[in-house]
Amino acid sequence: MKKIIPLLLVLLAFSSFTDPKELNWTAIGDSITFLNGRPEVTKGRISIGYMDDVVAQLPYIHYVNQGHPGWTAKSIADNIENLGLQKADIYSVFLGTNDWWTSLPIGTFSDYQNNTGNRTVYGSYRTIINKLRSLNSDAVIILMTPLQRTDYVDLNNPSVFFPGDYAAKNGVYLSQYADAIKIIAKAEHLKLCDLYYKSGITAKNAVHFRRLRDPQTGQYKNYTYPEYTKIPYHPATDDYPYPVDAMYMTFDGLHPSDKGHMIIANMLVKIMKKL
DSSP states (O other), rough: TTTHHHHHHHHHHHHHHOOOOOOEEEEEEEEEHHHOOOOGGTTSSSSSSSHHHHHHHOHHHEEEEEOOOOOOOOHHHHGGGOOOOOOOOOOEEOOHHHHHHHOOOOOOHHHHHTOOTSSHHHHHHHHHHHHHHHHTTTEEEEEEEEOOOOOOOOOOOTOOOOTTTTTTTBOHHHHHHHHHHHHHHHHHTOEEEOHHHHSOTTTTTSSEEEEEEEETTOEEEEEEEEEGGGSSSOTTTOOOOGGGGBBBBBBBSSOHHHHHHHHHHHHHHHHHTOO
16 A cells, blocks of 8 residues: 555656646737638638647647737737737737838837837837736746738738838838847846747748739749849739749748748747746
């Protein structure tokens, strides 16, 4: 009997070590997050998304999708009390690309420190992080920098065209938004998933090519980066420039393909599996 009790204790200890605790994850973001589990919106160009890729590797994690297409950090902060956010063990915040495109002022770190409101990226992140901490002061918060992007053409509305981040928008680069997020993460000792600098996704490999009309002949031709950035695209008369075989890290120049989502997921898994 004396031998059985220690053996049971060992087995219980081993079981608790091998069976991870169930964790709840709320993923806050823009359209990249929203598209997880919605392949019909992409005309089948993606199958799942980075959240589903994460839980496939870490099945004890259960997520809530708080992705909002087109939203910025300010949009999230302005609506933070109306999103129905619940207590979770993990929160990820994946924003920045719309902040850059809409020219939301980055502000300074003092906006974050002094909680100056949602007029800047720094101020908006303070509002968001304050809310998450109020829901669970012990939660792990992961800040995610935006992905590098090339010329974006909306798959469902090809007249919507946004140039990539290889050029500044109103004098500001997307990298500057990524840098601000990194500063907040470091100052607050938050987890950082640095997609901008460390994912390997760039304007060069976002797509294999863009199919555009040769300005001289009028015939369609596959142009690679950066050559295609100098070739005009006319949405009223031209075919969609990213056919399926042009997909690489993204399917439209901005939103990740399955390959891109898996890269994001693998970077998150490295963080989450240690929790």
